Amino acid sequence: MAAVHVYGGRRWLGWYNTPGSFQIAKRFSSFAKSVSFRGNLSQTFFSKSVDMDPTALFGTVDCKGPKFRAAHSGTVMQETGHVAALLMKECVAWDSEGKVVPGRRTQPVGITIADLGQAPASEMRPACSNAFTLLFASVPITVSIGTCTLCAVCEDWYASSLILVGIVASGISCLVLGSADFVFTHPEPAKGSPAGDGILTSDKDIVLLRGTEGAVNSITRGSFSLRFSSAAHYALIRWCSILFFIQCITQLLLIPQASLFGQLMFLSSLGMSALYNAWLSSFGKEKIHWKFVFERDPTLTKYSLGTRTTAVVFMLLVLQPQDPTGLLNALLPNDTKVWKQWKSTILEQLHHPRDQYFLSDSKIGDLDGFTQQEQDLLHLLFEDARAAYNGYRDYLGVDSL
Numbered sequence: 001m002a003a004v005h006v007y008g009g010r011r012w013l014g015w016y017n018t019p020g021s022f023q024i025a026k027r028f029s030s031f032a033k034s035v036s037f038r039g040n041l042s043q044t045f046f047s048k049s050v051d052m053d054p055t056a057l058f059g060t061v062d063c064k065g066p067k068f069r070a071a072h073s074g075t076v077m078q079e080t081g082h083v084a085a086l087l088m089k090e091c092v093a094w095d096s097e098g099k100v101v102p103g104r105r106t107q108p109v110g111i112t113i114a115d116l117g118q119a120p121a122s123e124m125r126p127a128c129s130n131a132f133t134l135l136f137a138s139v140p141i142t143v144s145i146g147t148c149t150l151c152a153v154c155e156d157w158y159a160s161s162l163i164l165v166g167i168v169a170s171g172i173s174c175l176v177l178g179s180a181d182f183v184f185t186h187p188e189p190a191k192g193s194p195a196g197d198g199i200l201t202s203d204k205d206i207v208l209l210r211g212t213e214g215a216v217n218s219i220t221r222g223s224f225s226l227r228f229s230s231a232a233h234y235a236l237i238r239w240c241s242i243l244f245f246i247q248c249i250t251q252l253l254l255i256p257q258a259s260l261f262g263q264l265m266f267l268s269s270l271g272m273s274a275l276y277n278a279w280l281s282s283f284g285k286e287k288i289h290w291k292f293v294f295e296r297d298p299t300l301t302k303y304s305l306g307t308r309t310t311a312v313v314f315m316l317l318v319l320q321p322q323d324p325t326g327l328l329n330a331l332l333p334n335d336t337k338v339w340k341q342w343k344s345t346i347l348e349q350l351h352h353p354r355d356q357y358f359l360s361d362s363k364i365g366d367l368d369g370f371t372q373q374e375q376d377l378l379h380l381l382f383e384d385a386r387a388a389y390n391g392y393r394d395y396l397g398v399d400s401l
Contacts, residue, residue: 091300
């Protein structure tokens with residue numbers, strides 16, 4: 001059912017006895033509860049459009065995105081949307097750990113730089129793929145109708161009627177669900193908004209988003225919805241859920257009453273439908289959703305940095321925030337005397353990130369008043385910062401120092 005809006009013409013190709021009716025019924029019930037009406041339901045039941053959240057249908061209800069922190073505006077989002085979760089999952093699952101930045105290594109942090117390019121439209125109806133849909137869908141349809149007919153010819157009315165109930169339930173539900181427009185939306189940025197650059201953070205991986213405010217909004221605040229022409233579809237979705245519950249109960253109770261031949265025909269129809277559903281699922285709806293948002297994939301460059309200190313300095317160098325103090329303190333909240341000295345030096349040097357003498361010993365400052373142990377820690381932290389700077393020069397395409 002979740003593939004109805006992914007493949008062109010899929011709404012007309014659901015006429016087969018599909019397995020998993022109980023799970024589908026629960027998904028439809030949850031899906032119907034996600035309704036958000038545009039207007040008063042009692043007054044405009046047949047006239048106003050209605051948006052439904054498809055996450056319940058797609059099985060991504062708990063798929064929340066990572067925390068986002070904007071580099072220039074200071075915006076902080078504790079939780080982002082489905083598209084951000086897809087991007088983070090893609091970056092974490094990358095086979096290679098990326099370019100390894102030389103330096104001290106304690107707990108490596110993966111940083112992926114995503115150059116988003118042009119922002120998608122604030123509202124768009126993604127085009128569907130038509131790859132072999134009709135050809136392969138004809139197989140389970142033919143098998144289901146054929147087994148239903150054979151059972152009727154053999155006068156096994158239990159098996160024939162149960163297969164027919166499965167065909168009707170699946171076909172009607174695909175028609176109802178397919179009548180909606182699959183829409184992707186994200187907020188339009190205000191005029192004069194700064195660049196939307198920012199960071200998505202997880203436990204061990206970080207994604208740097210680089211692009212306009214609109215492009216970043218499509219990642220952090222973009223959402224999918226199914227838009228029906230009228231609120232009357234709310235009742236139809238409910239009835240589809242009931243229909244699948246009826247299918248589940250009747251098939252469970254009555255299939256033992258069928259003959260052995262009828263039971264074999266029933267299982268054959270379910271088996272072929274299950275193979276077809278597995279084939280549809282093999283393409284990965286998450287990647288298809290990603291293609292819906294961006295016609296061209298963002299340019300992704302991944303680095304592996306040995307410590308969190310190195311990673312934070314690298315992020316600040318790449319993002320170049322106008323006021324890096326807040327971002328630095330948020331990512332590294334340490335406030336001991338050593339860390340305060342290190343942060344003040346880093347912040348001063350960030351104003352001249354292309355300086356070939358970045359964090360040279362002459363620019364570290366006076367270390368009088370620090371114990372030998374504190375000085376050792378400071379030198380260690382500054383070495384991490386130099387490693388980050390060398391990684392930044394690699395990003396710029398300049399030889400490391």
